[in-house]
Amino acid sequence: MxxxxxxxxxxxxxxxxxxxxxxxxxxxxxxxxxxxxxxxxxxxxxxxxxxxxxxxxxxxxxxxxxxxxxxxxxxxxxxxxxxxxxxxxxxxxxxxxxxxxxxxxxxxxxxxxxxxxxxxxxxxxxxxxxxxxANPFEKEFKKRFTVKIGQHLKVIGVEEVECFYSENKGTYLHTFDNRNYLIETTLEILEQELDPQKFYRVSRKFIVPIAAIKEIVLYSNSRLKVILPSYNEEDVVVSREKVSQFKDWIN
The missing domain is CATH 3.40.50.2300 (Response regulator)
Incomplete structure (x- = not known):
């Protein structure tokens, strides 16, 4: 040989x-x-x-x-x-x-x-x-999350997520069936773990998937408001400095 x-x-x-x-x-x-x-x-x-x-x-x-x-x-x-x-x-x-x-x-x-x-x-x-x-360090993006519910663990796929948001120093995921789950991570880490073609951090407080965007409307101070299917606890607003990049992303 x-x-x-x-x-x-x-x-x-x-x-x-x-x-x-x-x-x-x-x-x-x-x-x-x-x-x-x-x-x-x-x-x-x-x-x-x-x-x-x-x-x-x-x-x-x-x-x-x-x-x-x-x-x-x-x-x-x-x-x-x-x-x-x-x-x-x-x-x-x-x-x-x-x-x-x-x-x-x-x-x-x-x-x-x-x-x-x-x-x-x-x-x-x-x-x-x-x-x-062409991208030798290409990685696989996160596909699922494990959340704790009492003494039980629940697996949630990224396709079930309507948005991620931060509140009172905690990070939550909100699902299409209108449920919220506390997850042990931060939006900064999620921004690196999620597929950037499918998820976008619209502000310091929210990351949204393109699959969940129901409507986009004009908002005050040249900003945009994203309408999601079930999340309505507060407005999901695209930061003014991110508006141009957000438009490129959705296109």
Missing amino acids: KTIIIEDEKPAARLLQRKLEKLQIKVDILLHSVEEAIEWFTKNEHPDLIFLDIQLSDGLSFEIFEKIEIKSAVIFTTAYDEFALRAFKLNSIDYLLKPIDEDDLIMAVAKYKDRVPKKEKLQLDFDEIKKVL
């Missing part, structure tokens, strides 16, 4: 090489950049397996595949978090998150060896990789 490592950090490349040699896998060559890899693949027979870092010293490794049709199986080695890798995990053999755990390495190699005899077509969707790597 011919194996190569493409890794811009030479100590990391040598460490991975030693770990592979402990598994009786000989590494034939170490490459350290996009340019070097393209030149090597142009002139040499492609290996059976590549251990490939995503971010190299002169660019992202998917640039290699734009120039060369790679026929090898690939195991990614990366410092990116698991959410950024999800889009292409099924299209490669596996990925190893740095620092590389030996048990994970053993499992990845075993997965490769298991697939080779079956002669599966190993095809990487590099358009999808490029889409993901």
